[in-house]
Amino acid sequence: MEKYQKMIYDRIRKTMRQWNEEDRVSEKALYRFFHNIKGTAGTIGMLEVHNIAAVQLDSLEEDSFSLWNKEEWLRAIAPLLPYVDDPDQKETLLEEVGGVQEPEEDTPMLLIIDDDMDFVTYLKDLVESNGYQALVAMNGERGVELYYEMNPRMLILDYYLPDINGVEILQQIMDKAKHDFTPVVMLSGKAETEAKIRSYELGASDFISKPINHRLFFPFIKNRLEAQERIWASSMQDELTGAKNRKFLYGELEALTDKLRRGYTAVLTLILCDLDHFKKINDTYGHTAGDEALRHFVKVVTSFTRPGDTTARYGGEEFALVLPESDEANALRIIERIQQALKEDPVPGYPDIELYFSAGIRPVIKGKTSPEQLLEDADRALYAAKHQGRDRAVVYHDELKAVKDTAMLHVIIVDDDNVVREMLEQFMKHRQEVAGHPARFHRYPDGQAFIEDDWYQEGDYYFLLLDGMMPRMDGLEVLQHLRTHYSTDRVLISMLTARTEEKDIARALQLGADDYMAKPFRVREVFARMERLVERVF
Amino acid sequence: MSHILIADDEEILRMLIVDTLEDLGHDIEEAEDGSEALEKLQEQSFDLVVLDHMMPERTGLEVLQSLPDHIKEETLIIMLTAKAQDADREAALQAGARYFVAKPFSPAELEALVKDVL
Structure with a gap:
C-alpha cells in the first residue's frame, strides 16, 4: 500500500x-x-x-x-x-506554495465585552480574520475577570450591559488599563453625550457608535495598538507598581552579565518572586485590592534593597530582584526580611489580606552566562519553591535542571462526532507537549461518558474542547457541571459550536466557557488557540 | 486468464485495481474516463469491466446506457460507487450492472469478488 x-x-x-x-x-x-x-x-x-x-x-x-x-x-x-x-x-x-500563515505566537489578544450576541459573533469573526485573537465576555463581571486574567492588549466595551453599566466597568478596570496603556474602546448603539463625557472622564480612549464600519475599524485598531507599543518601548517602569519593567530588567541583566564575563564584578544574584494564591486575593477582595497588594509588595521589597539593586515586575504577580555584588546568603537574608515585614505590615486598606510569596534564587559567581539563562534557572528554582508548598525560597542547583513544570496538561475532547475526535487525536498524537506542559489526550463520545469517568486529578491542568450539541447530556449541561464542581484555575473550557447556534454561544459564555470556536474549524487553529490560552492561564 | 477493463479516472485507484487483478494473472486494459471506456467496450470484447460511476466525459451509468444489449449480456459489469449514491445504483442496475462495490473498498474485497464471479 x-x-x-x-x-x-x-x-x-x-x-x-x-x-x-x-x-x-x-x-x-x-x-x-x-x-x-x-x-x-x-x-x-x-x-x-x-x-x-x-x-x-x-x-x-x-x-x-x-x-x-x-x-x-x-x-x-x-x-x-x-x-x-x-x-x-x-x-x-x-511552505512550498507559500502557505497559510500559522498564527503567530504574539497575536494581539482583544477582549470584547458585549451582550449583543449577533454583534459579538460578527466582531469576533471579523477581528480574527484580520489576524487578532478575540476573547468574549457577555457580561461586565466576567469581562472584568477576563481583563485581569488574560491581560488583553485592547478592550472593546459595550456601554450598556445587562449587569453593570459601562461606567462601573471603567471604574473597576481603568486603574490597570491606565498603567498598562490598554486602549479602551467604548461601543454603543445609542450613546448620549452624557455617557460619552463620563466615559472619557474615566479614561476611555475612544467612543464608537454601532453599527461599526469594519473598513475603518481595522486601521483604527492597528493605530491604537501601535501607539501602545511605542509607549511600552519608551517606558522603563511598570506604571501600576512603580517597579521597573521587563525591558529595564533585561537591560540591567545584560549589562551585569557582561561585567561578570569580563571580570569587572565577581558575583551577582537574581531572585524571582511570585505572590502565592494571588488569584484568590482578586477573587475574594476584588481587583482593586489585588492591585493594592502588588503595590504594597513592591514598596516592602524596595525598602530592603540597596540603591544599586533592581526590583522589576516580571509578569502579573511575578517580580524580579537583581542584586549585584550579592551572594546567596545576602539574598536569603533579604527574602527573610521581606517575609517578616509582610507579616507585620498589612496591605493598606485591607488588613485581612495575608501576603506570601515563593522565591527562586539564582546566584552566579564569575564566568559566562546570559540574562535568558539566569531567568530560566531562577524560574526553575521558583517552580521548585511552589512545588514544595509555597511561602519559601529555593536556591538554584544543577539537579533542578530536570525539574520543570511537570504538571500534566490533559487535553480532552468531548464530541459525539467521531470524525472530529479522530482529527484532533491524530493531531495530538505527535505532540507530547503543549505550551511547556507534558500533555495527554483523552476523548469521550458524549457528556455523560465524560462526567461519569474518573478524569480529574488534583494538581493537573485540563483543557476541554466541548461540543455544544450532544446526545444524552449536551455541552452546556457539562459546562454547568464543571463550573460548579471544579476550580476555574485548573480547567479551561472551549466550546465547539455551529456558527449558527448563537444562543448556545451566549449561554456557554454566561456559564463560564473560556472561549468558543465555530465549526467547521481547522485543527491547527484549534491547537494554536489552545496553546495561547494555556500559556496565559496555566 | 480473462480480459478485463478497468475504467476509473482516479489514477491511483486505477493502478491499485490493475495491480491487484494483474496479480491474479488477468489481461488488463485501462480507461481514464467514460468516453474511453465506451470506446474500448465497443471495439473489444471483455469478460469483466470494473466501472467507476463518477467519471468525467461520461459517468459510469451513461456508459452503460450507451452500450448495446449484446455487449452487456456477454460482459460482467462491476460498478464502483460512493456509498451515498443509492439512486444511481438503482439506475445502474436497470442499465445492466451486475455487482456493486462501494468506495472506499478494500482491495481484498474486490479481489474476492472478481475471483468469485469469473
Whole structure:
C-alpha cells in the first residue's frame, strides 16, 4: 500500500502546485478533488485522510459556481497535510506554495465585552480574520475577570450591559488599563453625550457608535495598538507598581552579565518572586485590592534593597530582584526580611489580606552566562519553591535542571462526532507537549461518558474542547457541571459550536466557557488557540 | 486468464485495481474516463469491466446506457460507487450492472469478488 500512499502525496502536491498557478479555483474542482481523495484514501488504508476529505466534502457543493481564492482553498486542504507530508521532503507542502500563515505566537489578544450576541459573533469573526485573537465576555463581571486574567492588549466595551453599566466597568478596570496603556474602546448603539463625557472622564480612549464600519475599524485598531507599543518601548517602569519593567530588567541583566564575563564584578544574584494564591486575593477582595497588594509588595521589597539593586515586575504577580555584588546568603537574608515585614505590615486598606510569596534564587559567581539563562534557572528554582508548598525560597542547583513544570496538561475532547475526535487525536498524537506542559489526550463520545469517568486529578491542568450539541447530556449541561464542581484555575473550557447556534454561544459564555470556536474549524487553529490560552492561564 | 477493463479516472485507484487483478494473472486494459471506456467496450470484447460511476466525459451509468444489449449480456459489469449514491445504483442496475462495490473498498474485497464471479 505504501506505493499508493506515496501517490496520494504526489497527487495532492500536484494539485496544490496547479492551483497555486491559477488565480482562482472553482468549487467544482475542489469538490472533485476531495471526492477522489476520499474514495482513494479509504481504499488504500489512509483512514484519517479519508475522514478529513469526507468532512470537507460535506461543506462543498458539486454544482456550485463559486470561485475560491488561495487562502480559501488552502484552508480547505490544510487539514490533510499533516498526514501526507513527505518526511524526506525539505519543505512541507504548505511552505512550498507559500502557505497559510500559522498564527503567530504574539497575536494581539482583544477582549470584547458585549451582550449583543449577533454583534459579538460578527466582531469576533471579523477581528480574527484580520489576524487578532478575540476573547468574549457577555457580561461586565466576567469581562472584568477576563481583563485581569488574560491581560488583553485592547478592550472593546459595550456601554450598556445587562449587569453593570459601562461606567462601573471603567471604574473597576481603568486603574490597570491606565498603567498598562490598554486602549479602551467604548461601543454603543445609542450613546448620549452624557455617557460619552463620563466615559472619557474615566479614561476611555475612544467612543464608537454601532453599527461599526469594519473598513475603518481595522486601521483604527492597528493605530491604537501601535501607539501602545511605542509607549511600552519608551517606558522603563511598570506604571501600576512603580517597579521597573521587563525591558529595564533585561537591560540591567545584560549589562551585569557582561561585567561578570569580563571580570569587572565577581558575583551577582537574581531572585524571582511570585505572590502565592494571588488569584484568590482578586477573587475574594476584588481587583482593586489585588492591585493594592502588588503595590504594597513592591514598596516592602524596595525598602530592603540597596540603591544599586533592581526590583522589576516580571509578569502579573511575578517580580524580579537583581542584586549585584550579592551572594546567596545576602539574598536569603533579604527574602527573610521581606517575609517578616509582610507579616507585620498589612496591605493598606485591607488588613485581612495575608501576603506570601515563593522565591527562586539564582546566584552566579564569575564566568559566562546570559540574562535568558539566569531567568530560566531562577524560574526553575521558583517552580521548585511552589512545588514544595509555597511561602519559601529555593536556591538554584544543577539537579533542578530536570525539574520543570511537570504538571500534566490533559487535553480532552468531548464530541459525539467521531470524525472530529479522530482529527484532533491524530493531531495530538505527535505532540507530547503543549505550551511547556507534558500533555495527554483523552476523548469521550458524549457528556455523560465524560462526567461519569474518573478524569480529574488534583494538581493537573485540563483543557476541554466541548461540543455544544450532544446526545444524552449536551455541552452546556457539562459546562454547568464543571463550573460548579471544579476550580476555574485548573480547567479551561472551549466550546465547539455551529456558527449558527448563537444562543448556545451566549449561554456557554454566561456559564463560564473560556472561549468558543465555530465549526467547521481547522485543527491547527484549534491547537494554536489552545496553546495561547494555556500559556496565559496555566 | 480473462480480459478485463478497468475504467476509473482516479489514477491511483486505477493502478491499485490493475495491480491487484494483474496479480491474479488477468489481461488488463485501462480507461481514464467514460468516453474511453465506451470506446474500448465497443471495439473489444471483455469478460469483466470494473466501472467507476463518477467519471468525467461520461459517468459510469451513461456508459452503460450507451452500450448495446449484446455487449452487456456477454460482459460482467462491476460498478464502483460512493456509498451515498443509492439512486444511481438503482439506475445502474436497470442499465445492466451486475455487482456493486462501494468506495472506499478494500482491495481484498474486490479481489474476492472478481475471483468469485469469473
